[in-house]
Amino acid sequence: MxxxxxxxxxxxxxxxxxxxxxxxxxxxxxxxxxxxxxxxxxxxxxxxxxxxxxxxxxxxxxxxxxxxxxxxxxxxxxxxxxxxxxxxxxxxxxxxxxxxxxxxxxxxxxxxxxxxxxxxxxxxxxxxxxxxxxxxxxxxxxxxxxxxxxxxxxxxxxxxxxxxxxxxxxxxxxxxxxxxxxxxxxxxxxxxxxxxxxxxxxxxxxxxxxxxxAEQLRSRGAALVGPADKVDAVVAGLNVVGSRSLGPTKSVTVYGNAIDGLHRRAGEAGLQVAPVPLQDLFVHLTEPGAAS
Amino acid sequence: MVLYMTEEPANTAATGARPLFDDKTPIYQQIADQIKDDILSGTLKEEDQVMSTNQYAAFYRINPATAAKAFQQLEAEGVLVKRRGIGMFVATGARETLRDARRARFFEERVDPLAREAEMLGIPVDALVERLRARGGQS
The missing domain is CATH 3.40.50.300 (P-loop containing nucleotide triphosphate hydrolases)
Structure with missing residues (x-):
């Protein structure tokens, strides 16, 4: 019941x-x-x-x-x-x-x-x-x-x-x-x-x-790490909700519907795509001024 | 990891930390991959019944819908078949199908990264071949 x-x-x-x-x-x-x-x-x-x-x-x-x-x-x-x-x-x-x-x-x-x-x-x-x-x-x-x-x-x-x-x-x-x-x-x-x-x-x-x-929400997020120029090229046009740099390395979190082709493009660029934990997505989405 | 026990698995993990997933792929995908690995290695045989989504959910402490998603994917791929009212079973011919699929991706997914790593480390291709040949007699 x-x-x-x-x-x-x-x-x-x-x-x-x-x-x-x-x-x-x-x-x-x-x-x-x-x-x-x-x-x-x-x-x-x-x-x-x-x-x-x-x-x-x-x-x-x-x-x-x-x-x-x-x-x-x-x-x-x-x-x-x-x-x-x-x-x-x-x-x-x-x-x-x-x-x-x-x-x-x-x-x-x-x-x-x-x-x-x-x-x-x-x-x-x-x-x-x-x-x-x-x-x-x-x-x-x-x-x-x-x-x-x-x-x-x-x-x-x-x-x-x-x-x-x-x-x-x-x-x-x-x-x-x-x-x-x-x-x-x-x-x-x-x-x-x-x-x-x-x-x-x-x-x-x-x-x-x-x-x-919850699975749907998780599938909307993706994280990429790699050389900054390659990362920038792969995520161009996507909704970037988080970004951090360490020297020449850049880590980016994207969120949205259009990440379907991301895995392929990242693979071609030699970058790994990882899912974003729900907690991290939550942090990005609830930041003041964050766009959903 | 062998998961296909007949007794209730949940309480064996009671209050202990959850069996760890890596954070590279979604959990349902890892469950599906795990089942595929067990079919390929022969741990799970064709026609064997796999644990229920609820048993998986209890073992991994995840929502049963997440576990069900892994099963749906394997069913869609023809790896598992559902027998109504009984449960999910490994499909006949699943092992062969999985082997073919895995073989098709083997060089791209396994050998190419290995070759890249070897190149980065300055290990000549001949040394790789020699190593593989030497191992050949062992397995």
Whole structure:
């Protein structure tokens, strides 16, 4: 069971500031979507609107065609794991999980128990007494065991050490494949998480910069290294989004639709073409003044 | 690397670093190339079943759609065949087809760069030929 999300002309103003500045997009059900954007791009605001934590200034949000705000059945389809410490601190871990289980129609108690073991969570301690990483792990356990049709993780791994983050990615992927659902991963750790995405939505200044299949997006970028004159000749006419020089050697990143013939031309010039990691593409595309 | 085990592979890699891809080619391409290499070397035999996209995705910690893309490419090239409801299998004649394709590109892709490198290092062609001849008896 996977939910589709449809957002139309969505706006969220805080005073004079538009955190979300008129965005429209659709998230296909049953996929893992990467939600990317620099600090202040509007990711967290967007997720809180989709999770009905606040009302938008204008525009619409539809989960499987229904406005979830104030409608319990629609809201129950959505689970947001926030990055901030939203869980009430006085609760013990056991009680927090019990509360989540009561709220969530698809709750998998066996999965929750296994994840608690994997993240070594102390069930009898209060949330407030946990470390930052442990609190994140509680959120991850709730997010995965809820099996909500639309599950959104907002930087859900803050404070987690690398082995625990890998454990999170692994559990997420396994449970997603066993129980396909719509997943949104909002993240700055693109290098670590990027391979999990099927689609990518990039926000910039409260607007949608692009939405695309992750492989498609990767295929639009290419990196070349070699003698500057040869590199310049091969990339002439292409959209160069990054360029660095070291003596006579030049390294160039190009982005766009017209890179099909690039491999052949580079090969003829004796240059190697490499794919550009998603994170590097993201950096280039979200630079102030960058053209998409 | 041999990937074609029957038991669940995912947990053997639990919390460990992911098996590394190089950063020269897209991941799906590397998975496809890996399968081709294993067919050529005989690790994967014709008619053998290959692991599912989900097993690949879990092993490499990648989106299953990415793994599926490798399989789609191999199916389009006639290297793998899909049997509905069962899985993907190595096509009959796949090894021969791959050998022919790889042979056609061998001199351009392998020998020419070698010759360029030798020239750059001042190694005469005769020395290369001698080396290849000497190895000939060993393999």
């Amino acid at each position: 996977s939910a589709a999300l449809e957002v139309r002309d969505l706006r969220m103003r805080f005073g004079a500031q538009a955190a979300i500045d008129g965005i429209s997009f659709r998230l296909e059900p049953g996929r893992i979507h990467g939600l990317l954007g620099r600090n202040g791009a509007g990711k967290t605001t967007l997720l809180s609107l989709v999770a009905s934590l606040r009302r938008p200034t204008s525009g619409s949000i539809r989960i499987d065609g229904v406005d979830p705000f104030g409608i319990a059945a629609a809201a129950a389809k959505v689970c947001l794991v926030p990055s901030g410490p939203e869980l009430s601190g006085g609760l013990r871990v056991r009680a927090a999980l019990k509360a989540a289980a009561a709220l969530r129609p698809n709750w998998d108690a066996a999965l929750a128990e296994r994840l608690v073991g994997r993240f070594a969570l102390p069930m009898k301690k209060t949330i407030a007494s946990l470390s930052r990483g442990q609190r994140s792990a509680v959120g991850i356990v709730i997010g995965l065991a809820s099996r909500a049709e639309l599950t959104m993780f907002d930087e859900a791994y803050l404070g987690l050490d690398a082995p625990s983050r890998y454990a999170f990615y692994e559990e997420l992927l396994q449970d997603y494949m066993a129980h396909p659902r719509t997943i949104v991963l909002s993240t700055h750790l693109i290098e670590e998480v990027g391979d999990l995405f099927e689609d990518v939505l990039i926000l910039k200044d409260g607007r949608v910069l692009l939405q695309e299949n």
